[in-house]
Amino acid sequence: MQERRDVRLADLTTLGVGGPIERLVEVADAEELVAAVRDADESGRPLLVLGGGSNVVAPDEGWAGDVVLVRSRGIRRDGDELTVQAGHDWDELVAFTVENRLAGIEALSGIPGSTGATPIQNVGAYGQEVAQTITAVRVYDRAEKSERTLDPAECEFAYRDSRLKRDPGRFVVLEVTFALHPGTRSRPVSYAELARTIGVEIGESAPLAEVREAVLRLRRGKGMVWDPADPDSRSAGSFFTNPIVPAEHAVEGCPSWPTPDGQVKLSAAWLVQHAGFGRGTRAGKVGTSSRHSLALTTEDGATAAELLAFADRIVAAVREKFGVSLEREPTAVRP
Known part of the structure; x- marks a missing residue:
């Protein structure tokens, strides 16, 4: 078990956003993981368990407690x-x-x-x-x-x-x-x-x-394989899930697939594109990937607040144009 106090959440996430960590604990097996979690809980310190960091929007404020980095293998x-x-x-x-x-x-x-x-x-x-x-x-x-x-x-x-x-x-x-x-x-x-x-x-x-x-x-063609040299892979993958709606609420022209319960799953990428956020749409240091409108990417210096505000603009535009609500796929961690 290793402990550090000089790490930022941005260093541990594929989106590259997030502030300083009060205490980082890196664990190498399940026993160490349980011990680290119990230690934080028993001491009353806020706890964030982090794996690959590929599905997380980390807070700009950082984490005033323990971040347990899971590195168990086997x-x-x-x-x-x-x-x-x-x-x-x-x-x-x-x-x-x-x-x-x-x-x-x-x-x-x-x-x-x-x-x-x-x-x-x-x-x-x-x-x-x-x-x-x-x-x-x-x-x-x-x-x-x-x-x-x-x-x-x-x-x-x-x-x-x-x-x-x-x-x-x-x-x-x-x-x-x-x-x-x-x-x-x-x-x-x-x-x-x-x-x-x-x-x-x-x-x-x-x-x-x-x-x-x-x-x-x-996936590589869409920038969906993590590569530090590829700016389009600096993302959390698909930022929105494909919305599932009653069949009568299907959107004309939008690709859709039937679900077992009689509803339809709509293409979130199509909805995002046709709401005005096509590939390569930028706002400051965040925006859609140049290769896939469903992936939101960041540049050096971007903040979580900036990214989430951009995502909210997309959600509002899709709702206004199509009457469909998009749900975020990555977890936005609150400090």
């Missing part, structure tokens, strides 16, 4: 199940599954961040989401002051949502278990853009490595 394999430490890099895990001929998360290649964050957000892309493969999430329950294991029903997964997200701060993820499918081919491809890129029909499979490479190519 993969345990039991047949077709993998139990992964919370701090393990997510894309490294996806690469491991492809190399070891385990299908189920190959379309989630290139997503920045740590494995422990994926069940909180129910991370998804290109037709897959982690809820399809997660069988257990081991957590430290700060309310009960004990470790416990949540099954998928207890996680209450929904579109880019979960019980862990809806009860922020209570559950600290220690490790995640995934049940995957053995073989050299992917799960059925369900996302049209990915199917076209690979050259298969919707519902067909493809070699795992081909799916991974196609997803990485698509």
Whole structure:
């Protein structure tokens, strides 16, 4: 366990915003993580648990308490199940599954961040989401002051949502278990853009490595693979979720997809673009990515307040023009 007092949140997040940290504690395994959380709770210090920092808008004021940086790593394999430490890099895990001929998360290649964050957000892309493969999430329950294991029903997964997200701060993820499918081919491809890129029909499979490479190519083309040298990747990925509305409220011309409950999911990127915020729209040191209108990017010197104000302008414009409310995907941390 390492402790530092000379770090800013901007140094630990892909958006590069956020003020000074009073006390940074870096932990290397689940035992240290639980100990650090308990220490902060018992002393009454404000606590922020941070993994890859890729889905966070950190406060300009910084953090007057403990920031616990999760750097636990490791993969345990039991047949077709993998139990992964919370701090393990997510894309490294996806690469491991492809190399070891385990299908189920190959379309989630290139997503920045740590494995422990994926069940909180129910991370998804290109037709897959982690809820399809997660069988257990081991957590430290700060309310009960004990470790416990949540099954998928207890996680209450929904579109880019979960019980862990809806009860922020209570559950600290220690490790995640995934049940995957053995073989050299992917799960059925369900996302049209990915199917076209690979050259298969919707519902067909493809070699795992081909799916991974196609997803990485698509994401890089949109600036959605973290690269310090790429200013378009200085983002939190998609800043808004695709809104789900009753079918009768679908927006004419907007791409949409039916949901199991009879509603439709609208393209947030289309709504943002057609509300006047196309690619490369800038306001000071923040704006939309030059390659994808759904990603908001920052420049050196940008502030969280500036970024959130820009996001609010987009939300207001979409609501005024289309009567649809956009929801932010990243978490805006309050000091």
